[in-house]
Amino acid sequence: MVITVFLALHVFALLLWIGSLVSITRVIAAGAAESPEVQARFAALARRIYRSVASPWMGLAVLSGIGMIGAAHGLYFHYGWFHGKLAMALGMLALHFVIGARVRAAEGAGRLDGVALHMRALQLGVLLVAALTVLFVIVLKSLHP
Numbered sequence: 001m002v003i004t005v006f007l008a009l010h011v012f013a014l015l016l017w018i019g020s021l022v023s024i025t026r027v028i029a030a031g032a033a034e035s036p037e038v039q040a041r042f043a044a045l046a047r048r049i050y051r052s053v054a055s056p057w058m059g060l061a062v063l064s065g066i067g068m069i070g071a072a073h074g075l076y077f078h079y080g081w082f083h084g085k086l087a088m089a090l091g092m093l094a095l096h097f098v099i100g101a102r103v104r105a106a107e108g109a110g111r112l113d114g115v116a117l118h119m120r121a122l123q124l125g126v127l128l129v130a131a132l133t134v135l136f137v138i139v140l141k142s143l144h145p
Contacts, residue, residue, distance in 0.1 A: 010064035017057035025123035032116030040110040081140035088133035
């Protein structure tokens with residue numbers, strides 16, 4: 001029962017975390033063609049989304065994942081699929097912090113020109129890692145429960 005609650009919380013947090021990262025990349029990309037004043041507002045908006053939405057949900061996703069591992073007494077480490085999922089989770093964490101650094105740079109400069117192209121690539125990275133993780137876990141878990 002406890003693991004199910006942690007799992008539900010984990011999935012919910014992941015959906016909101018990944019959605020917020022995609023939103024940040026879209027905000028930056030959308031503001032790149034605007035005037036410098038508008039770009040500064042878009043950069044500030046991206047920073048607010050990063051700090052008030054993406055980071056808290058990332059934290060909850062990590063904590064609920066750790067909670068599941070603890071509630072299962074580390075049993076997940078004995079499953080082959082878990083190592084792949086953990087690697088993908090570390091990839092998502094890395095993308096989170098890379099996006100955060102780009103957002104801070106854009107806000108500090110008050111311009112989006114230098115990061116907009118990178119944001120499009122990061123958006124694809126976030127979506128690719130998320131999709132591969134889901135696919136990876138579903139396929140491998142079905143093969144070896």
